[in-house]
Amino acid sequence: MRVIGVIGGGQLARMMIGPAIELGFELRVLAETNDSSARDRATTVGDFRDLDTVRSFAQDVDVITFDHEHVPSDIIVALEDAGIAVRPGSAALAVAQDKIVMRRILEELGHPLPVWAVAETEADVAGFLEANGGRIIAKAPRGGYDGKGVAVVTDAAQVAEWLDGGPVLLEEMVDFSRELAQLVARRPNGETAVWPAVETTQANGVCAEVILPAPSTDGRIIEMAAVLGRQIATDLNVTGVLAVELFETTDGRLLVNELAMRPHNSGHVTIEGSVTSQFEQHLRAICDMPLGSTGSRHPWSVMVNVFGAMDLGRYSRLTQSSDVKLHNYGKEPRPGRKVGHVTATGTDVVDTASRARAVAEIFHADI
Amino acid sequence: MRVIGVIGGGQLARMMIGPAIELGFELRVLAETNDSSARDRATTVGDFRDLDTVRSFAQDVDVITFDHEHVPSDIIVALEDAGIAVRPGSAALAVAQDKIVMRRILEELGHPLPVWAVAETEADVAGFLEANGGRIIAKAPRGGYDGKGVAVVTDAAQVAEWLDGGPVLLEEMVDFSRELAQLVARRPNGETAVWPAVETTQANGVCAEVILPAPSTDGRIIEMAAVLGRQIATDLNVTGVLAVELFETTDGRLLVNELAMRPHNSGHVTIEGSVTSQFEQHLRAICDMPLGSTGSRHPWSVMVNVFGAMDLGRYSRLTQSSDVKLHNYGKEPRPGRKVGHVTATGTDVVDTASRARAVAEIFHADI
Numbered sequence: 103m104r105v106i107g108v109i110g111g112g113q114l115a116r117m118m119i120g121p122a123i124e125l126g127f128e129l130r131v132l133a134e135t136n137d138s139s140a141r142d143r144a145t146t147v148g149d150f151r152d153l154d155t156v157r158s159f160a161q162d163v164d165v166i167t168f169d170h171e172h173v174p175s176d177i178i179v180a181l182e183d184a185g186i187a188v189r190p191g192s193a194a195l196a197v198a199q200d201k202i203v204m205r206r207i208l209e210e211l212g213h214p215l216p217v218w219a220v221a222e223t224e225a226d227v228a229g230f231l232e233a234n235g236g237r238i239i240a241k242a243p244r245g246g247y248d249g250k251g252v253a254v255v256t257d258a259a260q261v262a263e264w265l266d267g268g269p270v271l272l273e274e275m276v277d278f279s280r281e282l283a284q285l286v287a288r289r290p291n292g293e294t295a296v297w298p299a300v301e302t303t304q305a306n307g308v309c310a311e312v313i314l315p316a317p318s319t320d321g322r323i324i325e326m327a328a329v330l331g332r333q334i335a336t337d338l339n340v341t342g343v344l345a346v347e348l349f350e351t352t353d354g355r356l357l358v359n360e361l362a363m364r365p366h367n368s369g370h371v372t373i374e375g376s377v378t379s380q381f382e383q384h385l386r387a388i389c390d391m392p393l394g395s396t397g398s399r400h401p402w403s404v405m406v407n408v409f410g411a412m413d414l415g416r417y418s419r420l421t422q423s424s425d426v427k428l429h430n431y432g433k434e435p436r437p438g439r440k441v442g443h444v445t446a447t448g449t450d451v452v453d454t455a456s457r458a459r460a461v462a463e464i465f466h467a468d469i
Numbered sequence: 470m471r472v473i474g475v476i477g478g479g480q481l482a483r484m485m486i487g488p489a490i491e492l493g494f495e496l497r498v499l500a501e502t503n504d505s506s507a508r509d510r511a512t513t514v515g516d517f518r519d520l521d522t523v524r525s526f527a528q529d530v531d532v533i534t535f536d537h538e539h540v541p542s543d544i545i546v547a548l549e550d551a552g553i554a555v556r557p558g559s560a561a562l563a564v565a566q567d568k569i570v571m572r573r574i575l576e577e578l579g580h581p582l583p584v585w586a587v588a589e590t591e592a593d594v595a596g597f598l599e600a601n602g603g604r605i606i607a608k609a610p611r612g613g614y615d616g617k618g619v620a621v622v623t624d625a626a627q628v629a630e631w632l633d634g635g636p637v638l639l640e641e642m643v644d645f646s647r648e649l650a651q652l653v654a655r656r657p658n659g660e661t662a663v664w665p666a667v668e669t670t671q672a673n674g675v676c677a678e679v680i681l682p683a684p685s686t687d688g689r690i691i692e693m694a695a696v697l698g699r700q701i702a703t704d705l706n707v708t709g710v711l712a713v714e715l716f717e718t719t720d721g722r723l724l725v726n727e728l729a730m731r732p733h734n735s736g737h738v739t740i741e742g743s744v745t746s747q748f749e750q751h752l753r754a755i756c757d758m759p760l761g762s763t764g765s766r767h768p769w770s771v772m773v774n775v776f777g778a779m780d781l782g783r784y785s786r787l788t789q790s791s792d793v794k795l796h797n798y799g800k801e802p803r804p805g806r807k808v809g810h811v812t813a814t815g816t817d818v819v820d821t822a823s824r825a826r827a828v829a830e831i832f833h834a835d836i
Contacts, residue, residue, distance in 0.1 A: 104781050120487025123509060126781060126797025126809070142490060142510070295791075374766075377741075377792050377814070391784045395792035399741075399766045399814070414471050414493060417758045424662075425744050425762035430493025442493070447744070447766070 104389055105130065107160055109150050110169025111138030113431040113440070114365045114381075117373070119143050121382035127389065131169075132159045139431045140169070153177050160186050167342055167388050168364050171199050172245065189290070189341035189388040190363045197338055198363040201271045202243045211337050213330065214357050216349070217274040224265065227258035230272045240264065241271040252307060276357060278349035282316050282323070283368035284331035286344045287383040287393055294335055295383065295393040297376055299327035302347070302368050308440070309367040311459075314375045314403040317451060326356050334361070343384040345369060367407070367440075372396075374427050374445045375403030400447035404455040406462035411435035412442035419464050426461040441465075471756055472497065474527055476517050477536025478505030480798040480807070481732045481748075484740070486510050488749035494756065498536075499526045506798045507536070520544050527553050534709060534755050535731050538566050539612065556657070556708040556755040557730045564705050565730040568638045569610045578704050580697065581724050583716070584641040591632065594625035597639045607631065608638040619674060643724060645716035649683050649690070650735035651698035653711045654750040654760055661702055662750065662760040664743055666694035666715070669735050675807070676734040678826075681742045681770040684818060693723050701728070710751040712736060734774070734807075739763075741794050741812045742770030767814035771822040773829035778802035779809035786831050793828040808832075 104127045108115045111133025119142060122129035132155070133144035148155035150173050157180065160166050165187040178192040190198075197204050205218050217234060221227045231238055240261050242251035254275070255261055264270045281302045288294045298315035318324055327348060335344045345366030347359040369380035378386075378394030386393055412430045420426075430442045444461045448454035471494045475482045478500025486509060489496035499522070500511035515522035517540050524547065527533050532554040545559040557565075564571050572585050584601060588594045598605055607628050609618035621642070622628055631637045648669045655661045665682035685691055694715060702711045712733030714726040736747035745753075745761030753760055779797045787793075797809045811828045815821035 116490060119490055123483060123486055123799075124794075124796045125784075126779065126795075126799050374744075377794075389784075392788040393791060394794075397792060412493065417492075417756075421759040424760060425764060427491075427744075427761075428493075429491045432490075432493050 104128065104165075105163045106385065106388065107132065107163035107166045108140070108143075108169055109156065109159070109166065109173050111135070111140040111144050112169045113139045113433075115140035115143070115169040116431060117365070117370070117381045117429070118385060121379065121385055125382065125385060127385060130159070130163060132156065137434070139433055141432070151177070153180055157181065157184065160184075165189055165388050167384070168195075171195065171363065175199060190344075191339070191341065194338045194340045195363055198361045200243045201241050201360075202269060204361055205271060207338070208334070208358055211334075213334060213337075214355060216276045216357050216359075219272045221261065221265065221270045221272050224258040224262055227255065227261050227265075227270070227272060231255070231258060234274045237275050239273040239275060241273065242267075243269065243271055250307075276349045276359075277352050278357075279352045280316075280350050281359070282327055282348040282350055282356070283312070283366065284327040284346040284348060285366065285369045285372070285380055286331040286335040286340070286346070287342065287380075287387045287396075288335040288340050288344065289387050289393060290341050290390045292336070293393055294332050295378075295396050296328045296331055297369070297372055297380075297396040298398065299324050299331075299348070300368050300371060306438075308407075308409075308438075310407055311455070312368050312371045312405040313451065313455065314371045314398065314405075323350060323354075323356070330356060330358070334358070342388045343369065343380050367443075370429065370443050371403045371405035371445055373429070374447050375400060401449045402451045402454045403445060403447045404451070404458045405443050405445045406455075406458040407440055408442040408444060408462050408465040409438055409440060410466055412465045416464055420461065423457060423461045423464075426457055428461075471495065471532075472530045473752065473755065474499065474530035474533045475507070475510075475536055476523065476526070476533065476540055478502070478507040478511050479536045480506045480800075482507035482510070482536040483798060484732070484737070484748045484796070485752060488746065488752055492749065492752060494752060497526070497530060499523065504801070506800055508799070518544070520547055524548065524551065527551075532556055532755050534751070535562075538562065538730065542566060557711075558706070558708065561705045561707045562730055565728045567610045568608050568727075569636060571728055572638060574705070575701070575725055578701075580701060580704075581722060583643045583724050583726075586639045588628065588632065588637045588639050591625040591629060594622065594628050594632075594637075594639060598622070598625060601641045604642050606640040606642060608640065609634075610636065610638055617674075643716045643726075644719050645724075646719045647683075647717050648726070649694055649715040649717055649723070650679070650733065651694040651713040651715060652733065652736045652739070652747055653698040653702040653707070653713070654709065654747070654754045654763075655702040655707050655711065656754050656760060657708050657757045659703070660760055661699050662745075662763050663695045663698055664736070664739055664747075664763040665765065666691050666698075667735050667738060669714070673805075675774075675776075675805075677774055678822070679735050679738045679772040680818065680822065681738045681765065681772075690717060690721075690723070697723060697725070701725070709755045710736065710747050734810075737796065737810050738770045738772035738812055740796070741814050742767060768816045769818040769821045770812060770814045771818070771825045772810050772812045773822075773825040774807055775809040775811060775829050775832040776805055776807060777833055779832045783831055787828065790824060790828045790831075793824055795828075 446458035668683035813825035
């Protein structure tokens, strides 16, 4: 029996449960609360910032992986020092955990980035604002997700409070035509697998829709994204799934926006859309098992997030949408909360997207 | 939270776990042993023949369903009398639990059957043998599965021991060109959904391979099977998934071989092959939720059972088969035991089958 320990009990851990069962692995989850999304496999409930809690959870597993990037790096290093297999490892994770480190290392490696700088003072911000058109992005280096810790800035004073907490990452407002994401899986032995790049649409800084593959008049962008994703996974020695969020600029370049070293919202579409889902592939990769095919099962797959509530009572309204698949994260309703997603597949992208949106709308409760 | 109780902890219950999680249902399993295939959700370990055990398991669930057909009918009736929703219900299940009852009722309903009779004495057997070419099939009416309780008979004395236990079902040796299975799902409100009929191949009386859809020179057989399956599900008031095992005779007729009122080995191929798998559909049906599309995701899908052992150590040999999906039932190895299955999908049936067989062969341990 291969035993996999997942730190974090969110929907990413939850969506690993099904594939783990089919592959014959035992999945154990260290969850934050009793009612976590992955509560079915939560063998421990405790604080992932507490070394003893994490060490005790990790001692009987074959490999440790993550539902999120917020585990303190000293804890991850302590696990590795104790001889525990942690995938991705601490060195790779450090790049995903701190956006300033990420920018520095990707720049050293020569990967295409937006114009960026580190601000320590309001004067730094003012200077960067002036050099970049008076409108920039500020990012807290650590702890952000789903649009939290990111702000559009037109006046240095807006960043004052953040600067009290330490350096802030500044970036140009990229003139992009759309956002893409490149998913890559990589094994400890170096084998990689890439899915076709997806197009992502955000609403209020949060991923709302994903189209697999990214619609393209030619294959050049898909090919560029695959090469870039594979190279970053290899450069950073990532194990497991890596999501590279990308800007496609109006002049035809790709710039790296963010990295996530785990299954990612942009990859949920692979559950139905691909021969191997990101969740199965992540488990195969961290167990150093041959990777699965990333071929598509359908010409088009479209995922739409469900925010707010996904209550079972609404399932009865689904009669007209028998080909759209539901994924319920088992979370309490809350306005704006990601509580599930739906995926449609088909041969026409416009029709496929409209079917997925119609079902998501059924669940998009007015709470 | 919708709570589903499954009686029986085999691989069918196991393969319901993933879909239940994605739909947001809570699945609970009454398993026979601590190391059952569905142990991850085994909230009770006990004897399904003990009324108190079953009643206690059932009292807090919204609906009871089954991993097998061996629960005594008086227990099922007792649950219904206590107001518990049992799907399929006792009246339908009675037809699947006793092969003589099944033959009687299907004959009354006018469905096409092999020539059959009930034997109570060796003289009955001898008479049926003489009338049917000297070579017949004898079946124990209850408790058989996977070829157990079925025998080819050429001499009445072969059945003597079975007759001591009660009446035995006798059937002609059907002159069939191949075996098919028709899967149907039906909700309490009467809505049905049929997948395309599959072709099944048995080895030593046990399902070995399944092809979706059943290869056919014309669509007539597929259409006949769908009509028949839908009619039987409706006639018997089945709720959940029904598998109708069929003979296609050399003269182009379909005859009903067996019925199973639950997800069935012939439907495992729907996990990858269909928009909605039999396991998801069974849960939707018993929860009286609109049924999902039974459309195919690929032109061809082929499932091959793995017998004996499916150990994780062999996963490293899968490099050349990245598009074949593994399903490991988490069972201890034993010669001839169904321990898992693999499914390949593709555009050419010969190629697809050969890929699935090659992977199954990797796991087919010499134990």
